[in-house]
Amino acid sequence: MKLTKLLVPIGCLALxxxxxxxxxxxxxxxxxxxxxxxxxxxxxxxxxxxxxxSDRPVGYVGSAVMLNAKLKPGVNLLHVVAMTRSLGQQLDGAGTPRETYRWTDGSESYVDCVFESGKLQEWQLTRPQPKDADAITSAP
Incomplete structure (x- = not known):
């Protein structure tokens, strides 16, 4: 157990x-x-x-790129849910201290966020390949 979880109740009792x-x-x-x-x-x-x-679909965000720009290490999961206004789609780590959530936008870009004990540790933005780029690379 971390010391900070004990300091608040001890501080309140001391007050x-x-x-x-x-x-x-x-x-x-x-x-x-x-x-x-x-x-x-x-x-x-x-x-x-x-x-x-609760008013939005699970794992949806308006813009994954903007979410990626706003994220900072150490923010808690509730803060990220407040920014996205959506619960993240849980990918793995249910019931463990290390959990991964995904938020996807309308262009199929997504941000995977890894939380350890409720605090954001790392995140990664993934953007889909443009469909025109596939046609250009496959052209002779």
Whole structure:
């Protein structure tokens, strides 16, 4: 387990303890309300992103080239789903820490994204060969 997964709950408990020791029950109520509001904001953002993604086909993105340009290493899967407004088509890694998702656009270009523990590690844009190029290369 990563240390960052433990720091947030420990930090929240420390804030609650300091608030109680300093201001008593009123401080505990204020800090508890602040932590609850923070959790509700994150939950609302996640539900909004998933609601928008439910309106589009799985694995579809408007432009794979633009998605490729916007991606950065280390962003989480929820951020990529928010950018594409679509759930990715899972290619492999179901139930493992390393998962691969694909987003395809209307021109059959696609971006394969590899997430490790929910964070984007690598991605690759693949564009189809133009049909005119096939005719030119096969011409005598």
């Amino acid at each position: 609650l303890a300091v608030a109680f020791n300093t201001y008593g029950w009123r401080g505990l109520a204020v800090v508890g309300g602040g932590i609850t509001m923070w959790l509700l904001l994150h939950f609302t953002r996640m539900m909004t992103v998933l609601k928008r993604a």
